[in-house]
Amino acid sequence: MSALDGGATPQQRERATTIFEKGAPGRRAFIAPELDVPQVDGLIPAGLRRAAPPRLPEATEPEIVRHYVNLSKRNFDLDSGFYPLGSCTMKHNPRLHERVAALPGHARLHPAQDPRRAQGALELMYELQGALAEIAGLPHVSLQPSAGSHGELAGVLLTRAYHADRGEQRTKVLTPDSAHGTNPATVTMAGYEVVKVALDAAGGVDVDDLRAKADESVACLMLTNPSTLGIFDPNIEEIAKIVHDVGATLYYDGANLNAVMGYSRPGDMGFDIVHFNLHKTFTQPHGGGGPGAGPIAVSDRIEPYLPRPQVVRREPANGGPPTYDLDEDRPKSIGKLRGFQGNYGVFVRTYAYIRSLGGEGLKDVSEVAVLNANYLLARLRERVGEHLPLAFGERCMHEFVLSGAPMKKELGIRTLDLAKRLLDHGMHPPTVYFPLVVDEALLVEPTETETRETLDLFVEAIAAIVEEAAADPDIARNAPYTTPVRRLDEAGAAKRPRVRETL
Amino acid sequence: MSALDGGATPQQRERATTIFEKGAPGRRAFIAPELDVPQVDGLIPAGLRRAAPPRLPEATEPEIVRHYVNLSKRNFDLDSGFYPLGSCTMKHNPRLHERVAALPGHARLHPAQDPRRAQGALELMYELQGALAEIAGLPHVSLQPSAGSHGELAGVLLTRAYHADRGEQRTKVLTPDSAHGTNPATVTMAGYEVVKVALDAAGGVDVDDLRAKADESVACLMLTNPSTLGIFDPNIEEIAKIVHDVGATLYYDGANLNAVMGYSRPGDMGFDIVHFNLHKTFTQPHGGGGPGAGPIAVSDRIEPYLPRPQVVRREPANGGPPTYDLDEDRPKSIGKLRGFQGNYGVFVRTYAYIRSLGGEGLKDVSEVAVLNANYLLARLRERVGEHLPLAFGERCMHEFVLSGAPMKKELGIRTLDLAKRLLDHGMHPPTVYFPLVVDEALLVEPTETETRETLDLFVEAIAAIVEEAAADPDIARNAPYTTPVRRLDEAGAAKRPRVRETL
Amino acid sequence: MSGYTGVTQEDLEIMLGAIGVASIDELFDSIPAGVRLRRPIDLPPGLPEQAVYAELRRLAARNVSAEDEITFLGAGMYDHYVPSIVDMLMSRSEFLTPYTPYQPEISQGGLQVMFEYQTAISELTGLPVSNASVYEGPSAVGAAAYLAKLANRRPRVLVSRGVHPDSRATLQTLAVGYGTTVEEIALDDGVTDLDALREAMGDDVSAVILQQPNFLGAIEDVAAIADAAHEHGALAICAADPLTLGVLEAPGNQGADVCVGEGQTLGNRLDFGGPSFGFFAATDAHIRRMPGRIAGETTDVDGRRGFVLTLQTREQHIRREKATSNICTSQALNALGGVVYLSWLGRTGITELAELMLQRTHYARETLAALDGVSKLHDRPVVREFALRLEAPVDKVLDRCAAAGINAGYRLGRTYDEHPDGLLVAITEQRTRADIDRLADVLGEAVAAERATAQVPA
Amino acid sequence: MSGYTGVTQEDLEIMLGAIGVASIDELFDSIPAGVRLRRPIDLPPGLPEQAVYAELRRLAARNVSAEDEITFLGAGMYDHYVPSIVDMLMSRSEFLTPYTPYQPEISQGGLQVMFEYQTAISELTGLPVSNASVYEGPSAVGAAAYLAKLANRRPRVLVSRGVHPDSRATLQTLAVGYGTTVEEIALDDGVTDLDALREAMGDDVSAVILQQPNFLGAIEDVAAIADAAHEHGALAICAADPLTLGVLEAPGNQGADVCVGEGQTLGNRLDFGGPSFGFFAATDAHIRRMPGRIAGETTDVDGRRGFVLTLQTREQHIRREKATSNICTSQALNALGGVVYLSWLGRTGITELAELMLQRTHYARETLAALDGVSKLHDRPVVREFALRLEAPVDKVLDRCAAAGINAGYRLGRTYDEHPDGLLVAITEQRTRADIDRLADVLGEAVAAERATAQVPA
Numbered sequence A, B: 001m002s003a004l005d006g007g008a009t010p011q012q013r014e015r016a017t018t019i020f021e022k023g024a025p026g027r028r029a030f031i032a033p034e035l036d037v038p039q040v041d042g043l044i045p046a047g048l049r050r051a052a053p054p055r056l057p058e059a060t061e062p063e064i065v066r067h068y069v070n071l072s073k074r075n076f077d078l079d080s081g082f083y084p085l086g087s088c089t090m091k092h093n094p095r096l097h098e099r100v101a102a103l104p105g106h107a108r109l110h111p112a113q114d115p116r117r118a119q120g121a122l123e124l125m126y127e128l129q130g131a132l133a134e135i136a137g138l139p140h141v142s143l144q145p146s147a148g149s150h151g152e153l154a155g156v157l158l159t160r161a162y163h164a165d166r167g168e169q170r171t172k173v174l175t176p177d178s179a180h181g182t183n184p185a186t187v188t189m190a191g192y193e194v195v196k197v198a199l200d201a202a203g204g205v206d207v208d209d210l211r212a213k214a215d216e217s218v219a220c221l222m223l224t225n226p227s228t229l230g231i232f233d234p235n236i237e238e239i240a241k242i243v244h245d246v247g248a249t250l251y252y253d254g255a256n257l258n259a260v261m262g263y264s265r266p267g268d269m270g271f272d273i274v275h276f277n278l279h280k281t282f283t284q285p286h287g288g289g290g291p292g293a294g295p296i297a298v299s300d301r302i303e304p305y306l307p308r309p310q311v312v313r314r315e316p317a318n319g320g321p322p323t324y325d326l327d328e329d330r331p332k333s334i335g336k337l338r339g340f341q342g343n344y345g346v347f348v349r350t351y352a353y354i355r356s357l358g359g360e361g362l363k364d365v366s367e368v369a370v371l372n373a374n375y376l377l378a379r380l381r382e383r384v385g386e387h388l389p390l391a392f393g394e395r396c397m398h399e400f401v402l403s404g405a406p407m408k409k410e411l412g413i414r415t416l417d418l419a420k421r422l423l424d425h426g427m428h429p430p431t432v433y434f435p436l437v438v439d440e441a442l443l444v445e446p447t448e449t450e451t452r453e454t455l456d457l458f459v460e461a462i463a464a465i466v467e468e469a470a471a472d473p474d475i476a477r478n479a480p481y482t483t484p485v486r487r488l489d490e491a492g493a494a495k496r497p498r499v500r501e502t503l
Numbered sequence C, D: 001m002s003g004y005t006g007v008t009q010e011d012l013e014i015m016l017g018a019i020g021v022a023s024i025d026e027l028f029d030s031i032p033a034g035v036r037l038r039r040p041i042d043l044p045p046g047l048p049e050q051a052v053y054a055e056l057r058r059l060a061a062r063n064v065s066a067e068d069e070i071t072f073l074g075a076g077m078y079d080h081y082v083p084s085i086v087d088m089l090m091s092r093s094e095f096l097t098p099y100t101p102y103q104p105e106i107s108q109g110g111l112q113v114m115f116e117y118q119t120a121i122s123e124l125t126g127l128p129v130s131n132a133s134v135y136e137g138p139s140a141v142g143a144a145a146y147l148a149k150l151a152n153r154r155p156r157v158l159v160s161r162g163v164h165p166d167s168r169a170t171l172q173t174l175a176v177g178y179g180t181t182v183e184e185i186a187l188d189d190g191v192t193d194l195d196a197l198r199e200a201m202g203d204d205v206s207a208v209i210l211q212q213p214n215f216l217g218a219i220e221d222v223a224a225i226a227d228a229a230h231e232h233g234a235l236a237i238c239a240a241d242p243l244t245l246g247v248l249e250a251p252g253n254q255g256a257d258v259c260v261g262e263g264q265t266l267g268n269r270l271d272f273g274g275p276s277f278g279f280f281a282a283t284d285a286h287i288r289r290m291p292g293r294i295a296g297e298t299t300d301v302d303g304r305r306g307f308v309l310t311l312q313t314r315e316q317h318i319r320r321e322k323a324t325s326n327i328c329t330s331q332a333l334n335a336l337g338g339v340v341y342l343s344w345l346g347r348t349g350i351t352e353l354a355e356l357m358l359q360r361t362h363y364a365r366e367t368l369a370a371l372d373g374v375s376k377l378h379d380r381p382v383v384r385e386f387a388l389r390l391e392a393p394v395d396k397v398l399d400r401c402a403a404a405g406i407n408a409g410y411r412l413g414r415t416y417d418e419h420p421d422g423l424l425v426a427i428t429e430q431r432t433r434a435d436i437d438r439l440a441d442v443l444g445e446a447v448a449a450e451r452a453t454a455q456v457p458a
């Protein structure tokens, strides 16, 4: 006899109870400021006044704190261990960024403050626009979009406005099979038809297929480069030419920018529109699913359509210091994508990161990201290459895709099982079953902030699981064992959705 | 087969490695500011210059963060669960206090700043002195001591100065058997002889024994009231009289002040000197062993000897707003107990707490602390009273002492075993083997910030352990099982001390 | 090597050796020569942490924040007090740093937070289904109209002119994409003109969108508008300020099919506009059309209660071009702040807070409208914000107030051409009666001074 | 019921019922009538969180902090940059809220931090044994002399006048208690007068205490002083600024038996003087005489590495009146800040940082001493702080500098009667050359202005 309840870990023994089940009627944390004006009744007409209060929790501050602190302990996080979630760029989140973002001059600045009294914020945004333009190799930037997918939507709407302005009504947007789901979903929301472009044997865009599909009905090609396979498309120049020759725009999904900073710029590759994921490349913490920000950089021909307002810098006639302003007067603009000026708090963090690293530091980021990925790949191929082969090619950029198909066939465990078993090793699994073009895919992105020792530990863990599966596949098939809960019934959850607590 | 390694929990599987074992030569987190002045060699004479650098860790920021975040997870804490550690007043730590203490106007204020430019800090200290004086019922306060024991030392040195000023050379200080270890230790450091006073059958001071020992050689009686047994001494008035009649001072160890706020004040009980534990009653977070602060309040006759500087308030002649200053000109002062003005950051938190609660709120604190303790006591007596009887009396103040002696005798498990088994229930055990006057003592202090539900869970856990021990005492004897490490070899550690990492 | 990367010389040799290349550069060989960057990135050199801190402090000091003045600015975001426990919990590594919970077994914390958040939003809005957050308020309006489009494929949406100008602009931008025409319904003395709405209604209307309280601070009759929509089979979409729902009837109880809004008021900072979060709630009928993540309750193989992302077949990563939305990363951390804030406020507290705003808003409105040269822009009941009309140039009056340390509010002329003389004044629990009285003094003086100036012949 | 307590009416009834009393008041029956407080506590009523925040902001705004001026104040505490990871780790609940680790099985985090901290302090000081912290610097000096007393029972300690005035004062206060006489050894051109020391030495001297660098900024010859002490069998106690040990030889390597000091410079805030921590290290011979907690390595029943509080038989809770110290609560959290800071600085970084201070200090000293009316108070080598002599009233000069946004330093006359014209100027990595040049301008002008004023006949 050891634990209290068979083999369950201490965490597993606790039944999950929500904050709505805690506390007791009448308990509270909030103490209201006193009513310091005369009380007047009937200010809200009867029918509009709330009849019954929302049944929010009733708990003391200590109860609330303990509840959420204990909940937090049921999360794995980047500060606790390796998180090689492909396509997500789980790099270290410097706490300097949280500190500077919390300065009241940033954190308590009202978005509708008179621009003359928000000069610091506007200067920051202007400088950030410039830095992102330089990194993208494209001259104009809008910081407004709230995430990558929002940047994509901005990009496709810009494409639409660009064509419309030229009197053209195009109907299709091309994406390769390896594209992230947000690409095709965006295309639909922007009112275009998605047309898939095939991949060639090396995992790049099939140039012949592209040529066949590229015609005057095509508005845009959306591409990630390096792709979600971790491969830099060697034909990028030709691809750009084909797309531009039919008058379409070339859109760069910047989720993988971490691979190429200082080596190549989307603008130089021929892209017209780029989005950045500030929560990936520029280390805005992911927050368990946001916030992020998805600024876009565009070429001259797209510039007139950028969302409003734009942050502009004005040099006063008398030669004094420059001033910054919000320019709403953009007649060809697609308009607004959201309220106010964007996720400024994220811009503060990104700006701090870029100032910390400088140009050289950003290049170091990509160098080490690619070095780490290739080292991890080499070590894995050496140890488990037979069961988990690289899907395409020989090397990779900042991430790589292994196929679990041989493992499934030979050892009887799926990529999912491998991932679940990794949880027992205290590591976050790589992205699984994406990209779709690889059977039993395992997309691994170590990022530059991990040390060689950590990569080696990951290799050992994967090797141990593969070895263990050879002896007894059921171990992985039933994993995990040590997590707060074990495998969950997702199908059941979707069938009879319970999406809120019953009170 | 479930976990990776038998029944070990995931945390137990990790070997503890120190930060000195992490990283690699050449790694770093710190980036030095550039040298912006001309480099001059030989500024330090050869023999005085360090020959070999200290072998500090060499690790990146992500490595350091991950190391300490993971270490933190090997700690139990107040935000995670019940912590009824008697005599320690483990009450909720409001994060408002951390927020206000971090305001740069407080946190980056230099202690040697000209008092004219530290008016906010001095006003706060002055107001806090006043509030503590009101709570203690003694007119004069020095905030300087750094913790309870430091306050005790201040108090005994004040006693010495007081007697010396009257030309008396007293040699003894009385303390009851139930006193905290810091009391006698302080007495020795302050150059007095410790004389123990016996307890009476009810756990209070044995008045006859006190009378017998109280003579002109006695400098002081140090007392905690309510005592560490959680009992308010009903004879306190008589005790005070006996002590004062022989010209000695009466010292109040304020560790248990949480029991009586709004009900009784040490000054009104006849005490001359009181220390506060701001990290107990006033919720400065304990920090795993500090920081704290141990201000003292004293009567008029002790005032001349208070440490310097004192914070004073001056009303300008012209009737303008008052100003605050540091008064170093205190000719009879015992001097200084530490650098500068004390643990100001702790004062900020305490002041915030007192302003949050007000007088009524402080009384509520004591009421609920005492209510919770008595409820917990009643429930425990009902469930396990036979095995874990209350050591003295029928009821308690804010804490109570159970004796594990019957449990040891009847069930074969010691208080220590009970405590260790509680760890498997996810709760911090009460204080054990203190006070010394109770055999197999278990000192339980729930505090006012716990809810009835939590107290009930504790009762269930204790009852479960007792029941389990009746069936199989070895379970508790070998507990804990689910903690990051299990019982540790303390004797071995003391025999061959390894107090630093070997590099 | 920076402070964030740690490849030592020894590491480098071992790693290159394992890979089988001679240099890091070689790993980039696949990048064609023609698209290579042949110069360093042109950005200032990197800085030590203390210098970056100093730079960001310099910039912060060039802003006048709500810490520096007494502000009555609102217009969609409000200077509420953010309780310390919100900051503390949002900054815990375990909440701050993980990705979207793709591995539920090690993400129960975040998933349960979503579930609790959904419950709280559902309670507030009076609608049974909430997602786990969208970007923010205005884009949530655009997303709601897209849901309506998916629901009924009709080509028109009608939007009240009382809806936030940014929401209307965003709706317009997005609607161009998904091919919906947006038409505006005018206001009548501060609230949506019901007659105009009924006039414009038809069976081709996909949805009617209103805001509660509306941009001019007025309380809308949600039920009447919802009825008008439903009569023609259109959806009623209500954008709401969640804090006001402490005293205003829940939109869901008044017939709204969808309720969305800006979550900033729920424990999120101003942050010059973001990040905050948008909430999105709807009736059961729309559960499979919702955008974004939804957490659902389930059990694990041992029967333990647990939570997962559910109904994922709506989402882009599964359904791709057939998804109900393209949203991926949303605002999980900010929504955590929201539910912690709502727990802190609690069942009684939210009413107390809203009631306090209501009373102070009434006091402020009456006090200011009594000033010479100041009058109410409309007479409708208000909760936390109200519109005034000034008999003096609003921008100049605002400048005068700013010089006295008061931000008197939002100049309505910025977004409402028909109200060049309008001023929108917002109240929170942080603006005391003393603050309001001070505003009255300063505003009264400023208006008087401007009127005096105007009377001087040019 | 406050926001921190939660006894509902139902709770109260159940609880009183279980106890068997009719009211809470009854629980206080044991308090005799004569000592009861018969009126409410006379304090202002409680306030909501936002109001308490506002009040503490008001007070903060009445202080001129290092965030508000360019400060060259030092004199024992220094305006170093506190890296963000220190704050982040110190504010984690798991480090912030536990008590002293009495239950090692659930306190391995804190215990290992102590062990690592001890290792770092041991490395810095060159002494094998460190405790887990004492209160702060000056009281650590007093504690060190007590250790010497326990070691050799001799009645006298000699303390250099270069030791911090607060340390000397604290030593004096405490020594009265444990019965040691304290004698001061004068300085000679800025450093401890070795001849005077040798003169004062005798076999009744328990310890010699010096500070490195000393209060006037000068580097002491620790080895020579230690030799003088050891010649008579006395202990050599060195108080040191730990950051300077990046370039100065470790006291332990120069013969110090005990090295103590103020830890604030290691990642702790100024906090108007505390809380920070004191460090305390010694030779092996003294391990069982150390004050305070010491973490030691051991193993658990399964053979796993673990840590415990060790050598507890030194301590008050075990040995009571025979303890080597009365200290109980010390400064664990601040010491955590210290070891995180030292890990962040790292092996190379500490030297780089100290070297930067050394160079800038030299530059500042030469620049300022070249001003009219300003000269060096001594010529000794310095590391991070130096003393000047002004030919103008120091307090007035400081006021003029303050008006220009510069805190020029510490007026030596506050604690050294013999230096009424002295100014102590401190440098950290946060004071750039530009700051120093600005100080030179402002100080030069201030001195000139004061001299001009003085020349005007009264």
Ligand SMILES: Cc1ncc(COP(=O)(O)O)c(C=O)c1O
Pocket: A087, A088, A147, A148, A149, A150, A180, A182, A183, A224, A228, A253, A255, A256, A277, A292, A294, C327, C328, C329
């Ligand atoms: C390749 C790729 N594109 C686009 C996205 C969408 O970005 P976001 O989540 O910021 O909307 C992602 C994010 O996972 C991605 O990996």
Ligand SMILES: Cc1ncc(COP(=O)(O)O)c(C=O)c1O
Pocket: B087, B088, B147, B148, B149, B150, B180, B182, B183, B224, B228, B253, B255, B256, B277, B292, B294, D327, D328, D329
């Ligand atoms: C009764 C009592 N007295 C004195 C002390 C000493 O206080 P400190 O730890 O603050 O020095 C304690 C702390 O545990 C205590 O419980």
